[in-house]
Amino acid sequence: MTRVVFLLAPRLHLLDLAGPAQVFSAAADLGHTWEIGYVAEQEDVTTAQGIGLKAATRWPELAAGDLVVVPGWRSPSLPTGPVFTRETLERVVAHHTAGGTVASICSGADALGRAGLLDGRRCTTHHDLQDELARRYPRASVVPDVLFVQDGSVLTSAGIASGIDLALHLLAVRHGPYVAAQVARTMVVHTRRNGDEQQDSxxxxxxxxxxxxxxxxxxxxxxxxxxxxxxxxxxxxxxxxxxxxxxxxxxxxxxxxxxxxxxxxxxxxxxxxxxxxxxxxxxxxxxxxxxxxxxxxxxxxxxx
Structure with missing residues:
Protein backbone atom coordinates (compact mmCIF):
# COMPACT_ATOMS: atom_id res chain seq x y z
CA MET A 1 0.00 0.00 0.00
CA THR A 2 1.34 3.41 -0.99
CA ARG A 3 0.06 6.34 1.03
CA VAL A 4 -0.39 9.88 -0.30
CA VAL A 5 -0.97 12.53 2.35
CA PHE A 6 -2.25 15.97 1.43
CA LEU A 7 -1.14 18.72 3.80
CA LEU A 8 -3.97 21.26 3.84
CA ALA A 9 -3.53 24.98 4.44
CA PRO A 10 -6.31 27.46 5.25
CA ARG A 11 -7.99 28.91 2.13
CA LEU A 12 -6.63 26.17 -0.09
CA HIS A 13 -7.84 25.97 -3.67
CA LEU A 14 -10.22 23.06 -4.12
CA LEU A 15 -8.89 22.06 -7.52
CA ASP A 16 -5.31 22.10 -6.24
CA LEU A 17 -6.48 19.35 -3.90
CA ALA A 18 -9.33 17.64 -5.75
CA GLY A 19 -7.51 17.17 -9.05
CA PRO A 20 -4.55 15.16 -7.72
CA ALA A 21 -6.75 13.40 -5.14
CA GLN A 22 -9.01 12.22 -7.97
CA VAL A 23 -6.00 10.89 -9.88
CA PHE A 24 -4.84 8.71 -6.98
CA SER A 25 -8.41 7.71 -6.13
CA ALA A 26 -9.01 6.63 -9.74
CA ALA A 27 -5.76 4.62 -9.65
CA ALA A 28 -6.99 2.86 -6.51
CA ASP A 29 -10.31 2.11 -8.22
CA LEU A 30 -8.32 0.42 -10.99
CA GLY A 31 -6.69 -1.89 -8.45
CA HIS A 32 -3.50 -0.02 -7.58
CA THR A 33 -2.65 0.29 -3.92
CA TRP A 34 -3.02 3.96 -3.06
CA GLU A 35 -4.38 5.11 0.29
CA ILE A 36 -5.28 8.80 0.54
CA GLY A 37 -5.07 10.86 3.73
CA TYR A 38 -5.56 14.50 4.65
CA VAL A 39 -3.78 16.30 7.49
CA ALA A 40 -3.90 19.89 8.70
CA GLU A 41 -2.96 21.89 11.76
CA GLN A 42 -6.65 22.39 12.55
CA GLU A 43 -9.43 19.84 12.03
CA ASP A 44 -11.64 22.34 10.21
CA VAL A 45 -10.08 23.70 7.04
CA THR A 46 -11.54 26.61 5.12
CA THR A 47 -11.23 26.70 1.34
CA ALA A 48 -10.94 29.58 -1.07
CA GLN A 49 -14.18 28.44 -2.69
CA GLY A 50 -16.19 28.51 0.56
CA ILE A 51 -16.55 24.79 1.25
CA GLY A 52 -15.34 23.58 4.63
CA LEU A 53 -13.20 20.43 4.88
CA LYS A 54 -12.32 18.07 7.72
CA ALA A 55 -8.78 16.78 8.14
CA ALA A 56 -6.82 14.73 10.64
CA THR A 57 -4.48 16.64 12.94
CA ARG A 58 -2.22 13.64 13.59
CA TRP A 59 0.14 12.48 10.90
CA PRO A 60 0.04 8.82 9.88
CA GLU A 61 3.19 6.72 9.88
CA LEU A 62 4.89 7.29 6.54
CA ALA A 63 7.20 4.96 4.66
CA ALA A 64 9.91 5.89 2.17
CA GLY A 65 7.63 5.01 -0.74
CA ASP A 66 4.87 7.36 0.41
CA LEU A 67 4.08 10.82 -0.92
CA VAL A 68 3.33 14.16 0.77
CA VAL A 69 1.56 16.79 -1.36
CA VAL A 70 1.07 20.44 -0.41
CA PRO A 71 -1.78 22.03 -2.42
CA GLY A 72 -1.78 25.77 -2.93
CA TRP A 73 -3.95 28.39 -1.30
CA ARG A 74 -5.55 31.63 -2.43
CA SER A 75 -3.21 34.58 -2.30
CA PRO A 76 -2.37 37.26 -4.87
CA SER A 77 1.22 36.89 -3.71
CA LEU A 78 3.24 34.59 -1.52
CA PRO A 79 2.37 35.04 2.17
CA THR A 80 4.59 37.30 4.23
CA GLY A 81 4.43 34.91 7.18
CA PRO A 82 4.52 31.13 7.43
CA VAL A 83 1.34 29.24 6.59
CA PHE A 84 2.46 26.19 8.57
CA THR A 85 4.24 25.95 11.91
CA ARG A 86 7.88 24.92 12.10
CA GLU A 87 6.79 21.57 13.59
CA THR A 88 4.66 20.81 10.53
CA LEU A 89 7.45 21.76 8.14
CA GLU A 90 9.84 19.56 10.09
CA ARG A 91 7.48 16.61 9.53
CA VAL A 92 7.66 17.26 5.78
CA VAL A 93 11.46 17.51 5.89
CA ALA A 94 11.73 14.33 7.98
CA HIS A 95 9.70 12.43 5.40
CA HIS A 96 11.97 13.65 2.62
CA THR A 97 15.11 12.88 4.61
CA ALA A 98 13.85 9.33 5.15
CA GLY A 99 13.63 8.87 1.38
CA GLY A 100 10.05 9.98 0.81
CA THR A 101 8.72 12.06 -2.06
CA VAL A 102 7.38 15.58 -1.50
CA ALA A 103 5.35 17.61 -4.00
CA SER A 104 3.64 20.99 -4.15
CA ILE A 105 1.04 22.67 -6.29
CA CYS A 106 0.92 26.40 -7.00
CA SER A 107 1.69 28.47 -3.87
CA GLY A 108 2.39 25.26 -1.96
CA ALA A 109 5.95 25.72 -3.24
CA ASP A 110 6.36 28.43 -0.61
CA ALA A 111 5.96 25.83 2.13
CA LEU A 112 8.67 23.69 0.56
CA GLY A 113 10.86 26.78 0.27
CA ARG A 114 10.40 27.63 3.95
CA ALA A 115 11.26 24.04 4.79
CA GLY A 116 14.54 24.39 2.86
CA LEU A 117 13.58 21.72 0.34
CA LEU A 118 13.98 24.03 -2.67
CA ASP A 119 17.59 25.00 -1.88
CA GLY A 120 19.81 23.93 -4.75
CA ARG A 121 16.86 22.49 -6.67
CA ARG A 122 14.97 23.30 -9.84
CA CYS A 123 11.34 24.14 -9.13
CA THR A 124 8.32 26.03 -10.44
CA THR A 125 5.01 27.54 -9.37
CA HIS A 126 2.10 29.50 -10.84
CA HIS A 127 3.27 32.07 -13.39
CA ASP A 128 1.96 34.92 -11.22
CA LEU A 129 4.21 33.83 -8.34
CA GLN A 130 7.40 32.74 -10.14
CA ASP A 131 9.37 35.96 -9.79
CA GLU A 132 8.45 36.31 -6.14
CA LEU A 133 9.42 32.70 -5.41
CA ALA A 134 12.80 33.28 -7.05
CA ARG A 135 13.41 36.43 -4.99
CA ARG A 136 12.38 34.79 -1.75
CA TYR A 137 14.44 31.63 -2.24
CA PRO A 138 17.57 32.68 -4.16
CA ARG A 139 19.20 29.28 -3.63
CA ALA A 140 16.42 27.69 -5.68
CA SER A 141 16.39 27.65 -9.48
CA VAL A 142 12.87 28.65 -10.49
CA VAL A 143 11.96 27.39 -13.96
CA PRO A 144 9.47 29.78 -15.57
CA ASP A 145 6.41 28.85 -17.60
CA VAL A 146 6.41 25.05 -17.25
CA LEU A 147 3.73 22.74 -15.87
CA PHE A 148 5.84 20.87 -13.35
CA VAL A 149 9.43 20.14 -12.42
CA GLN A 150 10.92 17.05 -10.79
CA ASP A 151 14.28 17.42 -9.08
CA GLY A 152 15.06 14.18 -7.31
CA SER A 153 12.30 13.39 -4.84
CA VAL A 154 10.97 16.97 -4.77
CA LEU A 155 8.32 17.91 -7.33
CA THR A 156 6.68 21.29 -7.85
CA SER A 157 3.89 22.24 -10.23
CA ALA A 158 2.25 25.36 -11.58
CA GLY A 159 -1.24 26.48 -10.69
CA ILE A 160 -4.57 24.73 -10.20
CA ALA A 161 -5.14 22.18 -13.01
CA SER A 162 -1.42 21.40 -13.39
CA GLY A 163 -1.71 19.34 -10.20
CA ILE A 164 -3.50 16.75 -12.34
CA ASP A 165 -0.54 16.64 -14.74
CA LEU A 166 1.84 16.26 -11.80
CA ALA A 167 -0.19 13.41 -10.29
CA LEU A 168 -0.46 11.61 -13.64
CA HIS A 169 3.30 11.94 -14.02
CA LEU A 170 3.80 10.31 -10.62
CA LEU A 171 1.51 7.46 -11.65
CA ALA A 172 3.50 7.00 -14.85
CA VAL A 173 6.73 6.86 -12.84
CA ARG A 174 5.33 4.38 -10.29
CA HIS A 175 3.18 2.18 -12.54
CA GLY A 176 4.07 3.01 -16.13
CA PRO A 177 2.48 5.25 -18.78
CA TYR A 178 -0.35 2.79 -19.50
CA VAL A 179 -1.77 3.18 -15.99
CA ALA A 180 -1.48 6.98 -16.23
CA ALA A 181 -3.31 6.85 -19.56
CA GLN A 182 -6.03 4.66 -18.02
CA VAL A 183 -6.60 7.16 -15.23
CA ALA A 184 -6.55 10.11 -17.63
CA ARG A 185 -9.21 8.40 -19.73
CA THR A 186 -11.31 7.63 -16.63
CA MET A 187 -11.13 11.31 -15.66
CA VAL A 188 -11.91 12.44 -19.23
CA VAL A 189 -8.61 14.31 -19.35
CA HIS A 190 -7.91 15.08 -23.00
CA THR A 191 -4.20 14.39 -22.82
CA ARG A 192 -1.41 13.84 -20.32
CA ARG A 193 0.87 16.84 -20.67
CA ASN A 194 4.63 16.85 -20.20
CA GLY A 195 6.13 18.91 -17.42
CA ASP A 196 8.04 21.25 -19.72
CA GLU A 197 4.95 22.34 -21.65
CA GLN A 198 3.98 25.99 -21.26
CA GLN A 199 1.52 26.99 -18.55
CA ASP A 200 -0.64 28.95 -20.97
CA SER A 201 -1.13 28.32 -24.68
Whole structure:
Protein backbone atom coordinates (compact mmCIF):
# COMPACT_ATOMS: atom_id res chain seq x y z
CA MET A 1 0.00 0.00 0.00
CA THR A 2 1.34 3.41 -0.99
CA ARG A 3 0.06 6.34 1.03
CA VAL A 4 -0.39 9.88 -0.30
CA VAL A 5 -0.97 12.53 2.35
CA PHE A 6 -2.25 15.97 1.43
CA LEU A 7 -1.14 18.72 3.80
CA LEU A 8 -3.97 21.26 3.84
CA ALA A 9 -3.53 24.98 4.44
CA PRO A 10 -6.31 27.46 5.25
CA ARG A 11 -7.99 28.91 2.13
CA LEU A 12 -6.63 26.17 -0.09
CA HIS A 13 -7.84 25.97 -3.67
CA LEU A 14 -10.22 23.06 -4.12
CA LEU A 15 -8.89 22.06 -7.52
CA ASP A 16 -5.31 22.10 -6.24
CA LEU A 17 -6.48 19.35 -3.90
CA ALA A 18 -9.33 17.64 -5.75
CA GLY A 19 -7.51 17.17 -9.05
CA PRO A 20 -4.55 15.16 -7.72
CA ALA A 21 -6.75 13.40 -5.14
CA GLN A 22 -9.01 12.22 -7.97
CA VAL A 23 -6.00 10.89 -9.88
CA PHE A 24 -4.84 8.71 -6.98
CA SER A 25 -8.41 7.71 -6.13
CA ALA A 26 -9.01 6.63 -9.74
CA ALA A 27 -5.76 4.62 -9.65
CA ALA A 28 -6.99 2.86 -6.51
CA ASP A 29 -10.31 2.11 -8.22
CA LEU A 30 -8.32 0.42 -10.99
CA GLY A 31 -6.69 -1.89 -8.45
CA HIS A 32 -3.50 -0.02 -7.58
CA THR A 33 -2.65 0.29 -3.92
CA TRP A 34 -3.02 3.96 -3.06
CA GLU A 35 -4.38 5.11 0.29
CA ILE A 36 -5.28 8.80 0.54
CA GLY A 37 -5.07 10.86 3.73
CA TYR A 38 -5.56 14.50 4.65
CA VAL A 39 -3.78 16.30 7.49
CA ALA A 40 -3.90 19.89 8.70
CA GLU A 41 -2.96 21.89 11.76
CA GLN A 42 -6.65 22.39 12.55
CA GLU A 43 -9.43 19.84 12.03
CA ASP A 44 -11.64 22.34 10.21
CA VAL A 45 -10.08 23.70 7.04
CA THR A 46 -11.54 26.61 5.12
CA THR A 47 -11.23 26.70 1.34
CA ALA A 48 -10.94 29.58 -1.07
CA GLN A 49 -14.18 28.44 -2.69
CA GLY A 50 -16.19 28.51 0.56
CA ILE A 51 -16.55 24.79 1.25
CA GLY A 52 -15.34 23.58 4.63
CA LEU A 53 -13.20 20.43 4.88
CA LYS A 54 -12.32 18.07 7.72
CA ALA A 55 -8.78 16.78 8.14
CA ALA A 56 -6.82 14.73 10.64
CA THR A 57 -4.48 16.64 12.94
CA ARG A 58 -2.22 13.64 13.59
CA TRP A 59 0.14 12.48 10.90
CA PRO A 60 0.04 8.82 9.88
CA GLU A 61 3.19 6.72 9.88
CA LEU A 62 4.89 7.29 6.54
CA ALA A 63 7.20 4.96 4.66
CA ALA A 64 9.91 5.89 2.17
CA GLY A 65 7.63 5.01 -0.74
CA ASP A 66 4.87 7.36 0.41
CA LEU A 67 4.08 10.82 -0.92
CA VAL A 68 3.33 14.16 0.77
CA VAL A 69 1.56 16.79 -1.36
CA VAL A 70 1.07 20.44 -0.41
CA PRO A 71 -1.78 22.03 -2.42
CA GLY A 72 -1.78 25.77 -2.93
CA TRP A 73 -3.95 28.39 -1.30
CA ARG A 74 -5.55 31.63 -2.43
CA SER A 75 -3.21 34.58 -2.30
CA PRO A 76 -2.37 37.26 -4.87
CA SER A 77 1.22 36.89 -3.71
CA LEU A 78 3.24 34.59 -1.52
CA PRO A 79 2.37 35.04 2.17
CA THR A 80 4.59 37.30 4.23
CA GLY A 81 4.43 34.91 7.18
CA PRO A 82 4.52 31.13 7.43
CA VAL A 83 1.34 29.24 6.59
CA PHE A 84 2.46 26.19 8.57
CA THR A 85 4.24 25.95 11.91
CA ARG A 86 7.88 24.92 12.10
CA GLU A 87 6.79 21.57 13.59
CA THR A 88 4.66 20.81 10.53
CA LEU A 89 7.45 21.76 8.14
CA GLU A 90 9.84 19.56 10.09
CA ARG A 91 7.48 16.61 9.53
CA VAL A 92 7.66 17.26 5.78
CA VAL A 93 11.46 17.51 5.89
CA ALA A 94 11.73 14.33 7.98
CA HIS A 95 9.70 12.43 5.40
CA HIS A 96 11.97 13.65 2.62
CA THR A 97 15.11 12.88 4.61
CA ALA A 98 13.85 9.33 5.15
CA GLY A 99 13.63 8.87 1.38
CA GLY A 100 10.05 9.98 0.81
CA THR A 101 8.72 12.06 -2.06
CA VAL A 102 7.38 15.58 -1.50
CA ALA A 103 5.35 17.61 -4.00
CA SER A 104 3.64 20.99 -4.15
CA ILE A 105 1.04 22.67 -6.29
CA CYS A 106 0.92 26.40 -7.00
CA SER A 107 1.69 28.47 -3.87
CA GLY A 108 2.39 25.26 -1.96
CA ALA A 109 5.95 25.72 -3.24
CA ASP A 110 6.36 28.43 -0.61
CA ALA A 111 5.96 25.83 2.13
CA LEU A 112 8.67 23.69 0.56
CA GLY A 113 10.86 26.78 0.27
CA ARG A 114 10.40 27.63 3.95
CA ALA A 115 11.26 24.04 4.79
CA GLY A 116 14.54 24.39 2.86
CA LEU A 117 13.58 21.72 0.34
CA LEU A 118 13.98 24.03 -2.67
CA ASP A 119 17.59 25.00 -1.88
CA GLY A 120 19.81 23.93 -4.75
CA ARG A 121 16.86 22.49 -6.67
CA ARG A 122 14.97 23.30 -9.84
CA CYS A 123 11.34 24.14 -9.13
CA THR A 124 8.32 26.03 -10.44
CA THR A 125 5.01 27.54 -9.37
CA HIS A 126 2.10 29.50 -10.84
CA HIS A 127 3.27 32.07 -13.39
CA ASP A 128 1.96 34.92 -11.22
CA LEU A 129 4.21 33.83 -8.34
CA GLN A 130 7.40 32.74 -10.14
CA ASP A 131 9.37 35.96 -9.79
CA GLU A 132 8.45 36.31 -6.14
CA LEU A 133 9.42 32.70 -5.41
CA ALA A 134 12.80 33.28 -7.05
CA ARG A 135 13.41 36.43 -4.99
CA ARG A 136 12.38 34.79 -1.75
CA TYR A 137 14.44 31.63 -2.24
CA PRO A 138 17.57 32.68 -4.16
CA ARG A 139 19.20 29.28 -3.63
CA ALA A 140 16.42 27.69 -5.68
CA SER A 141 16.39 27.65 -9.48
CA VAL A 142 12.87 28.65 -10.49
CA VAL A 143 11.96 27.39 -13.96
CA PRO A 144 9.47 29.78 -15.57
CA ASP A 145 6.41 28.85 -17.60
CA VAL A 146 6.41 25.05 -17.25
CA LEU A 147 3.73 22.74 -15.87
CA PHE A 148 5.84 20.87 -13.35
CA VAL A 149 9.43 20.14 -12.42
CA GLN A 150 10.92 17.05 -10.79
CA ASP A 151 14.28 17.42 -9.08
CA GLY A 152 15.06 14.18 -7.31
CA SER A 153 12.30 13.39 -4.84
CA VAL A 154 10.97 16.97 -4.77
CA LEU A 155 8.32 17.91 -7.33
CA THR A 156 6.68 21.29 -7.85
CA SER A 157 3.89 22.24 -10.23
CA ALA A 158 2.25 25.36 -11.58
CA GLY A 159 -1.24 26.48 -10.69
CA ILE A 160 -4.57 24.73 -10.20
CA ALA A 161 -5.14 22.18 -13.01
CA SER A 162 -1.42 21.40 -13.39
CA GLY A 163 -1.71 19.34 -10.20
CA ILE A 164 -3.50 16.75 -12.34
CA ASP A 165 -0.54 16.64 -14.74
CA LEU A 166 1.84 16.26 -11.80
CA ALA A 167 -0.19 13.41 -10.29
CA LEU A 168 -0.46 11.61 -13.64
CA HIS A 169 3.30 11.94 -14.02
CA LEU A 170 3.80 10.31 -10.62
CA LEU A 171 1.51 7.46 -11.65
CA ALA A 172 3.50 7.00 -14.85
CA VAL A 173 6.73 6.86 -12.84
CA ARG A 174 5.33 4.38 -10.29
CA HIS A 175 3.18 2.18 -12.54
CA GLY A 176 4.07 3.01 -16.13
CA PRO A 177 2.48 5.25 -18.78
CA TYR A 178 -0.35 2.79 -19.50
CA VAL A 179 -1.77 3.18 -15.99
CA ALA A 180 -1.48 6.98 -16.23
CA ALA A 181 -3.31 6.85 -19.56
CA GLN A 182 -6.03 4.66 -18.02
CA VAL A 183 -6.60 7.16 -15.23
CA ALA A 184 -6.55 10.11 -17.63
CA ARG A 185 -9.21 8.40 -19.73
CA THR A 186 -11.31 7.63 -16.63
CA MET A 187 -11.13 11.31 -15.66
CA VAL A 188 -11.91 12.44 -19.23
CA VAL A 189 -8.61 14.31 -19.35
CA HIS A 190 -7.91 15.08 -23.00
CA THR A 191 -4.20 14.39 -22.82
CA ARG A 192 -1.41 13.84 -20.32
CA ARG A 193 0.87 16.84 -20.67
CA ASN A 194 4.63 16.85 -20.20
CA GLY A 195 6.13 18.91 -17.42
CA ASP A 196 8.04 21.25 -19.72
CA GLU A 197 4.95 22.34 -21.65
CA GLN A 198 3.98 25.99 -21.26
CA GLN A 199 1.52 26.99 -18.55
CA ASP A 200 -0.64 28.95 -20.97
CA SER A 201 -1.13 28.32 -24.68
CA UNK A 202 -1.14 30.80 -27.54
CA UNK A 203 -4.94 30.48 -27.51
CA UNK A 204 -4.90 32.13 -24.08
CA UNK A 205 -1.85 34.40 -24.25
CA UNK A 206 -3.22 36.48 -27.12
CA UNK A 207 -6.81 36.90 -25.93
CA UNK A 208 -6.38 39.86 -23.58
CA UNK A 209 -7.82 42.43 -25.99
CA UNK A 210 -11.20 43.98 -26.75
CA UNK A 211 -11.47 43.55 -30.53
CA UNK A 212 -14.54 41.43 -31.35
CA UNK A 213 -13.45 41.07 -34.97
CA UNK A 214 -10.05 39.74 -33.97
CA UNK A 215 -11.62 37.34 -31.44
CA UNK A 216 -13.87 35.98 -34.20
CA UNK A 217 -10.89 35.38 -36.46
CA UNK A 218 -8.98 33.74 -33.61
CA UNK A 219 -11.95 31.42 -33.04
CA UNK A 220 -11.71 30.30 -36.67
CA UNK A 221 -7.95 29.81 -36.54
CA UNK A 222 -8.15 27.97 -33.19
CA UNK A 223 -10.67 25.52 -34.60
CA UNK A 224 -8.98 25.04 -37.98
CA UNK A 225 -5.29 25.71 -37.39
CA UNK A 226 -4.30 22.57 -39.34
CA UNK A 227 -6.08 23.83 -42.48
CA UNK A 228 -4.64 26.21 -45.08
CA UNK A 229 -6.46 29.44 -44.18
CA UNK A 230 -6.45 32.32 -46.64
CA UNK A 231 -6.39 35.90 -45.38
CA UNK A 232 -9.18 36.68 -47.85
CA UNK A 233 -11.57 34.22 -46.19
CA UNK A 234 -10.62 35.29 -42.66
CA UNK A 235 -11.21 38.96 -43.50
CA UNK A 236 -14.55 38.19 -45.17
CA UNK A 237 -15.68 36.27 -42.10
CA UNK A 238 -14.78 39.22 -39.88
CA UNK A 239 -16.49 41.68 -42.21
CA UNK A 240 -13.37 43.77 -42.81
CA UNK A 241 -10.77 44.16 -45.53
CA UNK A 242 -7.58 42.10 -45.55
CA UNK A 243 -5.51 45.18 -44.76
CA UNK A 244 -7.79 46.18 -41.88
CA UNK A 245 -7.76 42.66 -40.44
CA UNK A 246 -3.98 42.46 -40.55
CA UNK A 247 -3.65 45.85 -38.84
CA UNK A 248 -6.23 45.10 -36.13
CA UNK A 249 -4.94 41.59 -35.52
CA UNK A 250 -1.38 42.81 -35.13
CA UNK A 251 -2.43 45.64 -32.81
CA UNK A 252 -4.47 43.26 -30.64
CA UNK A 253 -2.11 40.29 -30.46
CA UNK A 254 1.31 41.43 -31.64
CA UNK A 255 1.11 38.82 -34.41
CA UNK A 256 -0.20 38.57 -37.94
CA UNK A 257 -2.95 35.96 -38.50
CA UNK A 258 -0.40 33.71 -40.24
CA UNK A 259 2.10 34.00 -37.39
CA UNK A 260 -0.67 33.24 -34.88
CA UNK A 261 -1.61 30.09 -36.81
CA UNK A 262 2.05 29.08 -36.93
CA UNK A 263 2.32 29.45 -33.15
CA UNK A 264 -0.67 27.16 -32.67
CA UNK A 265 0.83 24.61 -35.03
CA UNK A 266 4.19 24.82 -33.30
CA UNK A 267 2.70 24.31 -29.83
CA UNK A 268 0.69 21.29 -30.93
CA UNK A 269 3.70 19.85 -32.73
CA UNK A 270 5.89 20.27 -29.65
CA UNK A 271 3.31 18.38 -27.62
CA UNK A 272 3.26 15.53 -30.13
CA UNK A 273 7.05 15.38 -30.20
CA UNK A 274 7.08 15.29 -26.40
CA UNK A 275 4.75 12.28 -26.59
CA UNK A 276 7.22 10.44 -28.85
CA UNK A 277 6.24 11.51 -32.38
CA UNK A 278 8.92 12.25 -34.95
CA UNK A 279 9.35 15.79 -36.26
CA UNK A 280 8.12 14.64 -39.66
CA UNK A 281 4.91 13.02 -38.37
CA UNK A 282 4.22 15.93 -36.00
CA UNK A 283 4.62 18.41 -38.86
CA UNK A 284 2.10 16.56 -40.99
CA UNK A 285 -0.35 16.19 -38.09
CA UNK A 286 -0.49 19.95 -37.46
CA UNK A 287 -0.84 20.95 -41.10
CA UNK A 288 2.64 21.53 -42.48
CA UNK A 289 3.35 19.96 -45.87
CA UNK A 290 6.74 18.80 -44.64
CA UNK A 291 9.02 19.20 -41.64
CA UNK A 292 11.16 22.05 -42.98
CA UNK A 293 8.93 24.87 -41.73
CA UNK A 294 8.48 23.17 -38.36
CA UNK A 295 12.22 22.87 -37.94
CA UNK A 296 12.67 26.56 -38.77
CA UNK A 297 10.01 27.56 -36.26
CA UNK A 298 11.54 25.37 -33.54
CA UNK A 299 14.93 26.95 -34.18
CA UNK A 300 13.66 30.49 -33.69
CA UNK A 301 14.32 32.21 -30.35
CA UNK A 302 11.34 31.98 -27.98
CA UNK A 303 10.79 35.73 -28.10
CA UNK A 304 10.61 35.75 -31.92
Missing amino acids: AMLRHRAHLSDAVHRVQDVIDARFTDPLLLTGLAAGAGVSERTLTRRFTEATGLTPLRYQQQLRLEHAEHLIGQGATVESAARAVGFQDARMLRRLRARPAAD
